[in-house]
Amino acid sequence: xxxxxxxxxxxxxxxxxxxxxxxxxxxxxxxxxxxxxxxxxxxxxxxxxxxxxxxxxxxxxxxxxxxxxxxxxxxxxxxxxxxxxxxxxxxxxxxxxxxxxxxxxxxxxxxxxxxxxxxxxxxxxxxxxxxxxxxxxxxxxxxxxxxxxxxxxxxxxxxxxxxxxxxxxxxxxxxxxxxxxxxxxxxxxxxxxxxxxxxxxxxxxxxxxxxxxxxxxxxxxxxxxxxxxxxxxxxxxxxxxxxxxxxxxxxxxxxxxxxxxxxxxxxxxxxxxxxxxxxxxxxxxxxxxxxxxxxxxxxxxxxxxxxxxx
Amino acid sequence: xxxxxxxxxxxxxxxxxxxxxxxxxxxxxxxxxxxxxxxxxxxxxxxxxxxxxxxxxxxxxxxxxxxxxxxxxxxxxxxxxxxx
Numbered sequence: 001x002x003x004x005x006x007x008x009x010x011x012x013x014x015x016x017x018x019x020x021x022x023x024x025x026x027x028x029x030x031x032x033x034x035x036x037x038x039x040x041x042x043x044x045x046x047x048x049x050x051x052x053x054x055x056x057x058x059x060x061x062x063x064x065x066x067x068x069x070x071x072x073x074x075x076x077x078x079x080x081x082x083x084x085x086x087x088x089x090x091x092x093x094x095x096x097x098x099x100x101x102x103x104x105x106x107x108x109x110x111x112x113x114x115x116x117x118x119x120x121x122x123x124x125x126x127x128x129x130x131x132x133x134x135x136x137x138x139x140x141x142x143x144x145x146x147x148x149x150x151x152x153x154x155x156x157x158x159x160x161x162x163x164x165x166x167x168x169x170x171x172x173x174x175x176x177x178x179x180x181x182x183x184x185x186x187x188x189x190x191x192x193x194x195x196x197x198x199x200x201x202x203x204x205x206x207x208x209x210x211x212x213x214x215x216x217x218x219x220x221x222x223x224x225x226x227x228x229x230x231x232x233x234x235x236x237x238x239x240x241x242x243x244x245x246x247x248x249x250x251x252x253x254x255x256x257x258x259x260x261x262x263x264x265x266x267x268x269x270x271x272x273x274x275x276x277x278x279x280x281x282x283x284x285x286x287x288x289x290x291x292x293x294x295x296x297x298x299x300x301x302x303x304x305x306x307x308x309x310x
Numbered sequence: 311x312x313x314x315x316x317x318x319x320x321x322x323x324x325x326x327x328x329x330x331x332x333x334x335x336x337x338x339x340x341x342x343x344x345x346x347x348x349x350x351x352x353x354x355x356x357x358x359x360x361x362x363x364x365x366x367x368x369x370x371x372x373x374x375x376x377x378x379x380x381x382x383x384x385x386x387x388x389x390x391x392x393x394x
Contacts, residue, residue, distance in 0.1 A: 077334065077377065078336065079336075111329075111333055111334045111335075112329045140329075142329060142330060142331075143329070143331040144329070144330075144331040144334070144379070145331045145332060146332070146379075146387070146388075151331065183366075187366070188367060188368050188388050188389065188390050189388070189390060190379060190388050307393075310336065310392070
């Protein structure tokens with residue numbers, strides 16, 4: 001992470017005549033502070049209800065910086081392009097190991113809205129390769145805050161099957177709550193935290209074109225990221241109710257590993273995933289078939305950010 | 311089909327909504343008037359940010375490109391100098 005020199009400014013009373021930055025949730029025409037606060041609360045509350053309504057109606061889905069699953073309530077800076085690529089080997093219980101690789105691309109269109117697309121990849125198992133589903137996921141930051149008050153965002157995604165089998169169409173929808181805690185005094189990057197905690201809650205759904213049935217189930221995830229012996233290397237841990245990319249995966253599932261922030265625009269991950277399945281029909285998010293019992297995956301990931309339009 | 315229409319309406323609503331909490335602002339610092347930083351944002355408009363001793367900021371000078379997190383009252387909580 002980049003560290004910046006901090007400079008303190010002299011104290012000054014707030015000037016009611018400040019201009020230029022139009023308040024986001026209140027009219028720029030002004031009004032009393034209490035009226036403004038009420039207006040902010042009202043709009044935020046309406047937005048929150050609106051999104052909850054949407055999630056309830058669609059039973060669709062967000063995700064994190066892969067290969068970690070738990071998503072955070074932040075997006076890349078406006079004008080940045082990101083690519084998240086990862087590959088791994090799954091040691092299935094009583095079956096041949098599978099290899100998978102995937103790459104996702106994303107970009108923020110506004111200060112609040114990010115679109116993740118792509119998800120091109122493949123899985124290889126037992127001399128058979130097949131493409132992974134393509135993903136489109138908009139994500140919107142409803143409330144941005146640092147410290148004890150959490151940030152909140154929402155996302156929804158559809159997964160489009162690229163393989164010949166077009167029977168299953170998966171989707172997910174979720175809300176993210178993130179606490180970005182303990183930013184060092186010498187840092188001006190609010191996301192350079194000693195500890196970050198993320199919670200996800202939503203649904204994942206599947207449309208089965210065969211019998212034309214639509215099923216939804218609860219999705220949840222909880223994760224954290226904490227500094228280690230150095231700020232550039234973070235330890236991460238998470239538990240989740242199955243990967244949102246895979247409708248069939250359920251709890252218990254966990255991931256743990258390390259993230260190396262080589263530079264602010266280059267991250268590398270080393271991740272161990274454990275997933276317990278109760279059915280031999282269960283498939284991993286990659287499409288690899290998992291046997292009953294615990295299955296483990298070792299993954300490496302690379303995230304690159306490009307300041308293309310920033 | 312009705313779901314698609316509702317989804318489009320939701321998307322438009324979110325895009326039109328300004329959002330809550332802190333806003334992220336990127337622009338070029340034009341001048342510093344005491345505790346007010348005037349910057350030019352992408353659409354060419356000028357924006358004034360208020361800073362005080364609670365603001366965490368890099369050492370910046372007019373001409374620098376900066377990114378700030380600003381609350382609804384126009385007060386900057388973080389100001390970062392971007393690479394030129």
